[in-house]
Amino acid sequence: xxxxxxxxxSQASRLLRERAVSATELVEATLRRIDExxxxxxxxxxxxxxxxxxxxxxxxxxxPRGPLHGIPIGIKDVLVTRDAPTAAGSRVLAGxxxxxxxxxxxxxxxxxxxxxxxxxxxxxxxxxDVPPTRNPWNLRHYPGGSSAGGGVSVAVGSSLAAxxxxxxxxxxxxxxVTATVGLKPTHGRVSGWGAIRAASAPSLDHVGTFTRxxxxxxxxxxxxxxxxxxxxxxxxxxxPSYLADLDGGVAGLRLGVAPGYFAGPALEPEVGALVxxxxxxxxxLGATLVPVELPSFRFTLPAGFTILMVEVAQPxxxxxxxxxxxxxxATRRLLELGSLIPAAHLEAAHRARMxxxxxxxxxxxxxxxxxxxxxTLPSTSMALDEMVVERDLPRLIPFTLPWxxxxxxxLSVPCGxxxxxxxxxxxxxxxxxxxxxxxxxxxxxxxxxxxxxxxPVLADAVAR
Amino acid sequence: xxxxxxxxxxxxxxxxxxxRFPAEDLAPLAQALARxxxxxxxxxxxxxxxxxxxxxxxxxxxx
Numbered sequence: 001x002x003x004x005x006x007x008x009x010s011q012a013s014r015l016l017r018e019r020a021v022s023a024t025e026l027v028e029a030t031l032r033r034i035d036e037x038x039x040x041x042x043x044x045x046x047x048x049x050x051x052x053x054x055x056x057x058x059x060x061x062x063x064p065r066g067p068l069h070g071i072p073i074g075i076k077d078v079l080v081t082r083d084a085p086t087a088a089g090s091r092v093l094a095g096x097x098x099x100x101x102x103x104x105x106x107x108x109x110x111x112x113x114x115x116x117x118x119x120x121x122x123x124x125x126x127x128x129d130v131p132p133t134r135n136p137w138n139l140r141h142y143p144g145g146s147s148a149g150g151g152v153s154v155a156v157g158s159s160l161a162a163x164x165x166x167x168x169x170x171x172x173x174x175x176x177v178t179a180t181v182g183l184k185p186t187h188g189r190v191s192g193w194g195a196i197r198a199a200s201a202p203s204l205d206h207v208g209t210f211t212r213x214x215x216x217x218x219x220x221x222x223x224x225x226x227x228x229x230x231x232x233x234x235x236x237x238x239x240p241s242y243l244a245d246l247d248g249g250v251a252g253l254r255l256g257v258a259p260g261y262f263a264g265p266a267l268e269p270e271v272g273a274l275v276x277x278x279x280x281x282x283x284x285l286g287a288t289l290v291p292v293e294l295p296s297f298r299f300t301l302p303a304g305f306t307i308l309m310v311e312v313a314q315p316x317x318x319x320x321x322x323x324x325x326x327x328x329x330a331t332r333r334l335l336e337l338g339s340l341i342p343a344a345h346l347e348a349a350h351r352a353r354m355x356x357x358x359x360x361x362x363x364x365x366x367x368x369x370x371x372x373x374x375x376t377l378p379s380t381s382m383a384l385d386e387m388v389v390e391r392d393l394p395r396l397i398p399f400t401l402p403w404x405x406x407x408x409x410x411l412s413v414p415c416g417x418x419x420x421x422x423x424x425x426x427x428x429x430x431x432x433x434x435x436x437x438x439x440x441x442x443x444x445x446x447x448x449x450x451x452x453x454x455x456p457v458l459a460d461a462v463a464r
Numbered sequence: 465x466x467x468x469x470x471x472x473x474x475x476x477x478x479x480x481x482x483x484r485f486p487a488e489d490l491a492p493l494a495q496a497l498a499r500x501x502x503x504x505x506x507x508x509x510x511x512x513x514x515x516x517x518x519x520x521x522x523x524x525x526x527x
Binding site: 202299432 | 477481489493500504510517518521
């Protein structure tokens, strides 16, 4: 019996190569896991069982194409797939099927991956509504968003990996609260063609990955990275081997730490203790922590929210006028507000963004940094019945949003659990196109710690 | 400084911008826009004259 809630892509790929398991058996087991877990966690909005099984049978009949051959993967419901509806979590797009694959989905299929279905998102990835998805570490708690289903599904084993999108933390946030690895690559590293425009802020948005290990994140990025003529945001930078230096360790590396974390909110004490224990672990492994000052990062929230709201609102003008009742009220109000933001605010936000970019570049150069390390979130996942979205959402993203504004790659790796059993994430941030260094640092940390091996037990999550 | 905005102000802004929103949204939007103006105020007070607004999203650093 395959234990899917513990299996990584690398382990599954080895089993497939050795013919110890077939792609069909792997997909069948994953579909059974979906049946077992969906009543509790609601990670999927659409499951493509028949197409997934057909693709698995075809994979079994072919020579292996690489490490993703036969691996079942879920896709956020804002990335179009040719054989499933893409509604971006909204009644506005109910029943919409593109007939095309997003570039990242096409690249996964070309690498032999099996597309299982679509994962739940907040409506238009805006984070304003409460989707049905629940956190498997405590079913009363927020699963993170907007890529809510992706993190949860990977955590419970109803997919071996997932693709999400991240315009302010929408991959790293759910990764941190589900004890999975969440990667937001450099802006321009991965094509966003095929992401629903109405659920995207193009200058901030990134397609990212959820996996159960850092190595798996490297494998997945290898398959989806690279220039795409269909997306002018992608950049013609060579794609290195992301596995080549994975075992390089952190000895001799210089990791920047910003005291006070950009004037963001105070950390919950247990989160602070776990993140500082992670810093100490990195020091024991041979890294040097270097304090850095990033004073302009105190403008992260006003600058980031302004750009985010303006960019995501723009495609909604006609729907807001003609079909306002099809939106969740909170989403509609956010989009309406985004439509009314004065140009002077947007201009000031873009100026602040340039100052932040210059400042972080100077910090990396002057302090000779290999990376920055921060908490992913200032708090753990909160109870849904205590959560007030308008109040709590801005509190969650002051450490993730800066890297959407600056375009730098950032990865969240599990760094422990609170006494209530809720996961906490450590964020590693790199230079532009420096994903290989992120993988090297977080892999060294992961190998030295047990957190990524702990899996949620749904019966316990119900009982708490 | 929090500005006082009313539903009628939102109506004018919508007319100027060619936007059409449900009538029941106008009063809450006036409050939300006032809050946003206050939220962005620190950004407007800072002198960023030396910085051009970002015109490209290429994240690479100039050498």
